Amino acid sequence: KLLCECPPRGIREELSNHSPRSLAVGHCHPDIVKAAHEQNQLLNTNSRYLHDNLVDYAERLSKTLPEKLCIFYFLNSGSEANDLALRLARQYTKHEDVIVLDHAYHGHLTSLIDISPYKFRNLEGQKEWVHVAPVPDTYRGLYREDHEDSVTAYANEVKNIIEQAHKRGRKIAAFFAESLPSVGGQIIPPAGYFQKVAEHVHKAGGVFIADEIQVGFGRVGKHFWAFQLQGEDFVPDIVTMGKPIGNGHPLACVATTKEIAEAFAATGVEYFNTFGGNPVSCAIGLAVLDVIEKEHLQAHATEVGNFLMKLLKEQKIKHPIIGDVRGSGLFIGVDLIKDQAERTPATAEAEHLITRLKEEYILLSTDGPGRNVLKFKPPMCFNKEDAKFVVDTIDKLLTDIEKECLSQEKTSTCST
Template sequence: MILKSLFLPPSSSCKLFFSNDPLKIVKAKGQYMYDENGRQYLDCINNVAHVGHCHPDVVKAAYEQNQLLNTNSRYLHDNLVDYADRLSKTLPEKLCIFYFLNSGSEANDLALRLARQYTKHEDVIVLDHAYHGHLTSLIDISPYKFRNLEGQKEWVHVAPVPDTYRGLYREDHEDSVTAYADEVKNIIEHAHRKGRKIAAFFVESLPSVGGQIIPPAGYFQKVAGHVHKAGGVFIADEIQVGFGRVGKHFWAFQLQGEDFIPDIVTMGKPIGNGHPLACVATTKEIAAAFAATGVEYFNTFGGNPVSCATGLAVLDVIEKEHLQAHATEVGNFLMKLLKDQQIKHPIIGDVRGCGLFIGVDLIKDQVERTPATAEAEDLIKRLKEKCILLSTDGPGRNVLKFKPPMCFNMEDAKFLVETIDKILTDMEKECLNH
């Protein structure tokens, strides 16, 4: 009876990976996780353990600082200043004010407050299927969540995802960038006609829950133009995709071009390699408007010495192990292998991505591009049986999400794709036999 009380009931809202046959993970190292029987799994899910599970340099930094001091941020400490300085070197010059927090949800909530205080407006534009966090304020701007709860608030406006594979404007459209940006412009004009004013356009730099989407280059610039004209700010949520995951750049918003700079950037997940750490970067003007309220912002543990030591160690590892270049090289290799499979297996409708952020869109037919939801779920289950951990996302739960630790290598990529090939071949034979 005592043991039973330790387990959540079936009706619990807390969901496990592979809930029909959950894993008990007791150890992890690099890109691998180990269950209680010592079985090794290749982790293709975990974008939190960014530089690798239990990286010794990160563990050491946290351990050594913990031996000296861990306290709140109302005292001076070099780690806080050093970390802000290091982060500033990765960002455009105007993003020079940093707020440290404990989670991506806290960061996005603060970004929302900053935008509203600066603009004196309330309304927020988000992309369809977006998810920005689990706080009430963020559920309200996450269609992925609110569509199944109380619905859309009057101050929330939903723009179509700039998905050129299965979205409103596809790869054959003459100018999908302008067409998608005009959707945002139309939303702003409609809101103004109703007497509403826009505080922010809030977007993941690469929509992840939306299906591993790569927005066409130039889209952010055009949207920012419309949003700024309306008196709003542009918030780039880098919680899933920042810190060099895209390879070519340190931040995913930089894929849009050097001429694009958000007004606010939020960070979480990979920032601390599993340690609870998050950050909001913004401009002096926005920070000054926030301070002008006279109400201080204080976060008990945000930016504590241990968190900042951990964050500094993560940046050191990214640099020392050349993980951006590694993400580019391995990501390109993985994309090529997957595209070879696309030719072989009709179920693979699209392969898209950048660096170690890749999506494979599984479809039932080439014309309608109907999501192959059940098949994707079956593939994930069979991969787990072969000791590979992968997940799905997208509105149809049919997009395979590749976002492994950055130490994921060429051999891992070959093993992964060879296994996918064998499973899809088996699934095709089973389908024919039926």
């Protein structure tokens, strides 16, 4: 039996291979199962044949997004969505180069490994057309919480990259980033950063792509989309969505503007995805939106997320190994450190902690360059009782770890 990355404790049966963040509204939600079953009994075709579900789903999605994002392409996975976003950007701009954030991960296709520093640094290295900008991390990044204007400072890093690229005759097609860098360490970019970056990128003739695959669909609580945390005046040119929109069913989407879509269509080479937007997938997508609305899961994510953050910050006071607690809604990171001054990643300690948590039927994992950030991205049905159970267990295990360090008289190598 598994308690997988903190889903509700009532769900102790064997879970599927989907990560919990993909199970946006919970494992085997009856409404989702019913929608799939009923549509399967009626009709399922490839997307060469139009069906009302596709149009209905596009209309429902459009109501959650800014008005200019009104063209939708349906696909099967987040990787497919990000690959298509890259194609759209290049066709529209007639440029090739892409700016990404350090330690980013955007998918497993070859095209996406090329723009994922998390992957390519362990493989064939960085391509000439890829440019890596610093993660806008105000806790352990280049410009921290005490910087007078970290927003401008981080955005200027992107501006400098563009200027250097232009000197080499390169042209920017896109700035490609998760709205909240996840693999990069559960980072919350300072508000206003995307606006300034978009200004530099647009001036260079590029577009802004917001990867919402892990962080969209109400997870951040305050807003339906994580990019909206930056402010009402910020709208990406392209938004990508993945697994959570189908609650783990293969469903993904790219939303963009008419101008970008028309430039893509002008090639005369049609875009066709055999199963993207099929009737069953769209029925499931509609059911997910229904559940989020009916069960008030966005407001729930805010309430439970605030409660979880409060509990974790209380642990930060109690356990010096916790250097930072950051997040929004049910997207939260706990940064474990060896010392308060240097903020050295407590990599071994983090690994030890998640191993001990597994023995308690709680599956957490780590992210960030130092593999020291505990990531909390449970299904949005995760509740306060679950939150307290998880944090109480973490408290107990950290206390045990501290006692073990003291008893072994190895405090110099322990986080405390």
